[in-house]
Amino acid sequence: MNDISQHNNEPELLKLLAIGDQQAFTAIYLHYHGGIYNYLLKFTKNPKLTEDLVHDVFLKIWEVREQLDIKSSFSAYLYRFARNIAITQLNRIALYSTIRDEVLHRVSLNINDQALMDAVESRQYEELLQKAIINLPVQRREAFILCRQQGKTYEEAAALMNISRNTLKQHLALAVKSIKAYLLEYGDISLLMLLVSLK
Structure with missing residues (x-):
């Protein structure tokens, strides 16, 4: 159950995932981890941050497993999901950076x-x-x-x-x-x- 493409059983894995099957989740994670990592790395240019984002993506998938509504391709859904999480996190980091820079700027102006x-x-x-x-x-x-x-x-x-x-x-x-x-x-x-x- 560790290789989705080999067994061609993604729909079955998703059904099992929905009911909390950890082996199904592990199989999905192992299959998509590398691709999601490389995809998000293009956004972040930061390996450590990218790994954190990948963790967040799969943690969120596990949390919403019962509500997953895959209309067509799970792969397309997952990459879109990962992109949205990355954008949200990067915007949050940018906001914190802006606040920090503004504080430092005002301090420097005394x-x-x-x-x-x-x-x-x-x-x-x-x-x-x-x-x-x-x-x-x-x-x-x-x-x-x-x-x-x-x-x-x-x-x-x-x-x-x-x-x-x-x-x-x-x-x-x-x-x-x-x-x-x-x-x-x-x-x-x-x-x-x-x-x-x-x-």
Whole structure:
């Protein structure tokens, strides 16, 4: 069952695949893997990324096996399916690259915080920031509020919290890291620009 072309049993394999037969899936995978890899490599020019995409293609085929509706050729369907997944992933990578480049560009221009704030709704940013702060552990939250919102020095904040200056700095660094992650997850590209102002 490992060579589709030799046994000419693709329709039967697809029926077995639909009911979750792993041997049928393996046979289809072994038969098409090389061709799909070479096909996607033309898009990506990157062997590692291509292998990841091939994995995604066959994983998705397994996930939707019960809904597969092959009108004509499974081969044509699979290559079209692979192309669509590749385009989606490459567009996503391009978007991330654009965001990263925009952040780096703004950092290099040394745009001040007010200019960044003008690019977004202040209220939206403040609401997200407050949610991020609320989600922090108690000591990290207190360190952030004292130093970043109330303008206390490390020494003043450490004394108020009854901890050492180094411990205060550790709490603050972890707080900033958590807030950045929160804004990255829940904000849009404009809010991502604000990450450069959190140090």
